[in-house]
Amino acid sequence: MKKSDIKNFSSERSSSAKKQTNSSKSGERQVSGKALVETFDLHNSPGHLLRRCHSRARAIFDDLIGRETGLSKQQVALMVTISHTPAATHAQLSEETGFDRNTLADTIDRLISKGLAVRERSVRDARAYEIRLTEQGQLQLEDLIPLSFEVQRKIVEPLPEASRQHFIECLQILAGISESESPAVAADMTTSTAVGSAPIDARKVPRVMKEIKPALTPKKRNDGMRK
Secondary structure, eight states, rough: OOOHHHHHHHHHHHHHHHHHHHHHHHHHHHHHHHHHHHOGGGGGEEEHHHHHHHHHHHHHHHHIIIIOOOOOHHHHHEEEEEEEEHEEEEEHHHHOOOOOOOHHHHHHHHHHTTTSEEEEEESSSOOOOOEOOOHHHHHHHHHHHHHHHHHHHHHHHTTTTHHHHHHHHHHHHHHHHOOGGGGGSSTTTTTTTTTOOOOOOGGGHHHHHHHHHGSOOOOSSSSSSOO
16 A cells, blocks of 8 residues: 555544544534523523513502603612712712613713703812702602602512512622612611501502602792792
């Protein structure tokens, strides 16, 4: 046998062996992938469960607040944050809320267009802007807070009461929020007595909103006091 024939034969054997190895690996991957698909349980998937919980929380918010006021969850959350940190900059608000830059800018613009917030050049840093609630924004937030507490209570209502605070603590861990970031004095957001009263009857929500709706329309207040 010629040397060239020997080389060709050796090369063919090597190529065939590689094909068999690759084929074997591909088969293993297919078997492994199929087995994983069959055992993947959406009902035990954290990502899927969080998405469903988010959809449920959004529906509760819309039923109690969103549809009546035209405000989104993000807008209310930002109003609370601004109220807690007056004259906060964009960077501070982004850190506190977890909103990305584009979401934050859009939410601020919407609050400003509704007359609920103002953007002013910072006196501490000429390169930065500070965000404040207007008087109307603060009054509207104060009127909505009881319903906001009710939204939080309804979100965790299916859980045993003894498990609710632990659930909140687990969410804080997942969100990367430390205890030091929570207010020193914080209301229990998970019980029926969170705001010192019984839960709001969902059937009475239209009446409740009718009572506070005058505060949702910007108007001049001569004495600066709520009427």
